[in-house]
Amino acid sequence: MPSPVVLAPMAGVTNVAFRTLCRQLEQEMVGTVSGLYVCEMVTARALVERHPVTMHMTTFAPEESPRSLQLYTVDPANTYAAAKMIADEGLADHIDMNFGCPVPKVTRRGGGAALPYKRKLFGQIVAAAVRATEGTTIPVTVKFRVGIDDEHLTFLDAGRIAEQEGAAAVALHARTAAQRYSGAADWDRIAALKQHVRSIPVLGNGDIFDASDALAMMAATGCDGVVIGRGCLGRPWLFAELSAAFTGAPAPTPPNLGAVADIIRRHAVLLADHFGEDKGMRDIRKHVAWYLHGFPAGSDVRRALALVKTLDELDRLLGNLEASAPFPEVGSGPRGRQGSPSKVSLPEGWLDDPDDCTVPEGADAMHSGG
Structure with missing residues (x-):
C-alpha cells in the first residue's frame, strides 16, 4: 500500500x-x-x-x-x-x-x-x-x-x-x-x-x-x-x-484550536450515531482531554467538557474556545498513560514448560475490547 x-x-x-x-x-x-x-x-x-x-x-x-x-x-x-x-x-x-x-x-x-x-x-x-x-x-x-x-x-x-x-x-x-x-x-x-x-x-x-x-x-x-x-x-x-x-x-x-473543535464535534456525532447520544457523549469525554493537550482552554472549560452530556452542550462549550490558537509545540510527542514497569502477573507455573499446550483456564472468557 x-x-x-x-x-x-x-x-x-x-x-x-x-x-x-x-x-x-x-x-x-x-x-x-x-x-x-x-x-x-x-x-x-x-x-x-x-x-x-x-x-x-x-x-x-x-x-x-x-x-x-x-x-x-x-x-x-x-x-x-x-x-x-x-x-x-x-x-x-x-x-x-x-x-x-x-x-x-x-x-x-x-x-x-x-x-x-x-x-x-x-x-x-x-x-x-x-x-x-x-x-x-x-x-x-x-x-x-x-x-x-x-x-x-x-x-x-x-x-x-x-x-x-x-x-x-x-x-x-x-x-x-x-x-x-x-x-x-x-x-x-x-x-x-x-x-x-x-x-x-x-x-x-x-x-x-x-x-x-x-x-x-x-x-x-x-x-x-x-x-x-x-x-x-x-x-x-x-x-x-x-x-x-x-x-x-x-x-x-496542523489544525488550530478552531479546527480541532470542529473535529471534536465530528467525532462526537459519529460516536452518538454508533452508541446513541448518551453513551456517545460519555465516550467523547476522554478524547477531549487528548484533543486539547497543550492548547489554551482554561480549567473551567476543561472541567465542563469532562462532564458533557449532550451534543448541544458540547457545541456551547466548544464555542468558548479561542479558535485562532495555533497548534502547540507540545501537542506532539507521547500521549496516553505511560505507566511504570512492573512484574508481569502470570498463571502459577506458567514459566515451567514452554512446550506445554494446555489452554489457559478461563482466559477465553475475557470481554471483548480488553
Missing part, C-alpha cells in the same frame, strides 16, 4: 466512529485513504457465542475497506471457529491476532503478551486461524511483544513460528510486557526480527508520535511498515501526515 501504516487496535478508542474520522481526515487532507484501520480487539469465544456487545463492536462503516478485525484468543478450537465464522459470514477482510496485551487481568490468565512463551500452543493458535481462512482472500497477521520480561524474550521464536504457520505478516511492539508502555521502545529488536523473518513483512510498533518518527523507525530497522497506537490519541489527522510523509506529498498544516 502507498502508506505502510496501520492503526493499532485500542480498547475504547478504535471503534467505527474513530476509524471513520481518521479515514475522512486522511481523504480530506491528502486526497487518499491508504492506511489500514483495525477494529477494537474482540474475543474469539465471545464472537462465536455472538455476544451482543462483541457483535456491535464489529460494526464497520459501509465504505470501510478493507475491514480489519483483531481477535484475542487463547484456544485453537475457538480460534478456528471464530476465524471460520468471519470467513463464512463475510464479517471482515483481514484478521489480526493479539498476543501483545500486557494488562494484568489478561496475562494472569495466560493471554495476550504471556501466551507466546508457550511456543507450541502459540503455533497451534496461529495455524488454526490460517487453516480456517484457507481458500479465501483473508490474510491472518500476528502482533506480539518482545517478551514477558528481559529474562523471557519470545519475539524471535514468535516471528519464526508465525511465519512457518502461514501468517501473512507480523508486527512487533518493541517493549516487553513488564515495561507496559513505559520507557523507550527498543527499535533494535524490530531490526533483529526483520533479519530473522525473511519471507513475510515485519511491522514496527512503539514510540511513533509524528511522521518523522515513522520514517526514522523504517530507516533504522528496515521494517516494512509501522503500527500507530497512542500517537493518534487526540490526533486522528496523524494518518494524513503519515500518508504525506510516505508519498512525498506536502505535509498538511
Whole structure:
C-alpha cells in the first residue's frame, strides 16, 4: 500500500466512529485513504457465542475497506471457529491476532503478551486461524511483544513460528510486557526480527508520535511498515501526515484550536450515531482531554467538557474556545498513560514448560475490547 501504516487496535478508542474520522481526515487532507484501520480487539469465544456487545463492536462503516478485525484468543478450537465464522459470514477482510496485551487481568490468565512463551500452543493458535481462512482472500497477521520480561524474550521464536504457520505478516511492539508502555521502545529488536523473518513483512510498533518518527523507525530497522497506537490519541489527522510523509506529498498544516473543535464535534456525532447520544457523549469525554493537550482552554472549560452530556452542550462549550490558537509545540510527542514497569502477573507455573499446550483456564472468557 502507498502508506505502510496501520492503526493499532485500542480498547475504547478504535471503534467505527474513530476509524471513520481518521479515514475522512486522511481523504480530506491528502486526497487518499491508504492506511489500514483495525477494529477494537474482540474475543474469539465471545464472537462465536455472538455476544451482543462483541457483535456491535464489529460494526464497520459501509465504505470501510478493507475491514480489519483483531481477535484475542487463547484456544485453537475457538480460534478456528471464530476465524471460520468471519470467513463464512463475510464479517471482515483481514484478521489480526493479539498476543501483545500486557494488562494484568489478561496475562494472569495466560493471554495476550504471556501466551507466546508457550511456543507450541502459540503455533497451534496461529495455524488454526490460517487453516480456517484457507481458500479465501483473508490474510491472518500476528502482533506480539518482545517478551514477558528481559529474562523471557519470545519475539524471535514468535516471528519464526508465525511465519512457518502461514501468517501473512507480523508486527512487533518493541517493549516487553513488564515495561507496559513505559520507557523507550527498543527499535533494535524490530531490526533483529526483520533479519530473522525473511519471507513475510515485519511491522514496527512503539514510540511513533509524528511522521518523522515513522520514517526514522523504517530507516533504522528496515521494517516494512509501522503500527500507530497512542500517537493518534487526540490526533486522528496523524494518518494524513503519515500518508504525506510516505508519498512525498506536502505535509498538511496542523489544525488550530478552531479546527480541532470542529473535529471534536465530528467525532462526537459519529460516536452518538454508533452508541446513541448518551453513551456517545460519555465516550467523547476522554478524547477531549487528548484533543486539547497543550492548547489554551482554561480549567473551567476543561472541567465542563469532562462532564458533557449532550451534543448541544458540547457545541456551547466548544464555542468558548479561542479558535485562532495555533497548534502547540507540545501537542506532539507521547500521549496516553505511560505507566511504570512492573512484574508481569502470570498463571502459577506458567514459566515451567514452554512446550506445554494446555489452554489457559478461563482466559477465553475475557470481554471483548480488553
